[in-house]
Amino acid sequence: MDLKQLREDFPALCEEHPVAYLDNACVTLRPHSVINAISDYYTKTPGCGGRSVHRYGTTVSKTIAQSRKTLAGFFNAPSVNEIVFTRNATHSLNQVAKGLSWNKDDIILTTDREHNSNLVPWLQLEQEQGVDHRVVPSNADNTFDLEAFESMCSEAGNRLRMVSVSQVGNLDGIETPIREITKIAKDYDALVCIDGAQSAPHMPVDVQSMGIDFFAFSIHKMLGPSGMGGLWGKEDLLNSMRTIQSGGQTVKTSHYDRFEWAKSPSKFEGGLGHFAGMMATGAAIDYLSKLDMNQVHEHEINLNRIMSNGVKDLDGVSIIGPEDASQRGGICSLLLDEKLPAHDIALLLDEVSGVMVRSGQHCVHSWFNSRGYNGSLRASAYFYNTEEDVKRFVDTFSEAVQAFQ
Ligand SMILES: Cc1ncc(COP(=O)(O)O)c(C=O)c1O
Incomplete structure (x- = not known):
């Protein structure tokens, strides 16, 4: 470099x-290309993407589609439909926790060194829906205790429904052994959700080879604009999951007494979006892709x-x-x-x-x-x-x- x-x-x-x-680890600096992309939206094409067909709208739609494609390539996602734009990683993790359906006897495992964004949504679920949230203790040096994890999975048995862990901790920078975790979790048919806020900006991430189901990330920690994050999820899971924000953009059609959901990613991107942010995300990921x-x-x-x-x-x-x-x-x-x-x-x-x-x-x-x-x-x-x-x-x-x- x-x-x-x-x-x-x-x-x-x-x-x-x-x-x-x-x-x-909080927020990164932004290069000229990202700042220019934000400014270009407001100065050159300040319209609405995804709906209006005039020149502004068309340019915004095309640029956002390209940003999504760039992100899909960066994470080796099989389909652009699996990349959802969100406000931040917190929003993405909330979408997973609140978008899936739970039973009272479901067990959810996190660790003892998670950011509030990968702890509080699960605690809230426990409080409101009665699921059983359990915390995997780390080794004395704060590294992931695979043995403790394995024994907690075995104790949970077929009640284990979700394992949600950070790939890299913002507390200490320690990396979690995701492949080993996924291998064990999948023996119990559990879902695996990764908080990638601290990994995506700093190391190669391949969502397919990790064998995971969801990956949440913060675009503002990846040279991108504030107020931008993302969620990758397997397409069938995303399409079967509830959105936490319904309304414009989230449906194919509606009548006075019913509606039909749109598919991912539209279903999760309700309301007029952060167009400048989505467009500049492409510039941020282009920059990272060159490194x-x-x-x-x-x-x-x-x-x-x-x-x-x-x-x-x-x-x-x-x-x-x-x-x-x-x-x-x-x-x-x-x-x-x-x-x-x-x-x-x-x-x-x-x-x-x-x-x-x-x-x-x-x-x-x-x-x-x-x-x-x-x-x-x-x-x-x-x-x-x-x-x-x-x-x-x-x-x-x-x-x-x-x-x-
Ligand atoms: C590990 C981790 N998870 C989640 C978050 C929340 O990210 P965001 O601000 O994008 O919601 C952060 C932010 O610092 C983080 O470091």
Whole structure:
């Protein structure tokens, strides 16, 4: 990867004194091509896709169809009809949880380190419909405990209906062994839903070879516009699933006393959509498609190694997850003792040296609450970050830690 050239594509990195943006697990920066695609919609074709037949409408429809095709190719989805545009990964996971029909004795397994978006919809289902939601405990180092999972599947037996796990955790960057999980879950005929918010931007994803049923992703974490996410699902499952938003676009036709559902993806994309977002998604995925995602993953691990080695021996600081950065992708998430206030340090990092990180519980409240921690300070790298960025983080963070001791 020619980093210097890649960075020129991102206006935020072309400032005279560019920030060291290390909050990529939350939202990524956007390249010119994405910004231009958003602007093109509003300036050149500000019409309604999917319905109006005039030139604006036709261009919007065609560009959105192309974005869907590009996404299908990126994830190796068998059909464009399996790619649903949503507002974000949260919306996608809610669509799965609330779109399927459940029985009271159904068992749903998640893990003890899921983002709220892959926990709360299942807890809500348990509260409202009485399904049995169970949490698979992780190993002591936060990696996935395949043995515990296998024994919980066996205990659930034919009541096991759904396994929903993140492919990569936003808490710690740890990757979950999806193929092994799917193999076991399928022995019990359970569905497998993957929260891919933190994997899709950072590594090759092939929805077919993983053997899964659903894959939720965040387009704003993949260089795309805010307010955009997606859901991939097997076509027959999508077509048999309820939409959580009915109305315009979701039906083939309606009468005063009945209606006929449209098929996927229309059924799930009710109401006038985020056209600029859908169009610019194509530009974002085109950009990612030109990169070698294996190289992206390696680059992030190299940067994480510098961060992890630079901070691991500091007093009052410990890394969440295995010490070895290769098991945590681009995420370096740090637990700090009570003398080191994470929010204050995050503010200081930005003010003193333009290093942007995230502090808090990162929507994984359940993990922090169960262990009595207030939160962590998380630095997360992407392909456009440089060694200089992460060294700046290490240096300023180390100084801050000393200052607070
Ligand atoms: C692992 C994980 N799942 C789900 C989400 C929610 O994503 P979105 O903001 O697209 O709803 C996030 C966001 O940080 C995440 O990291």
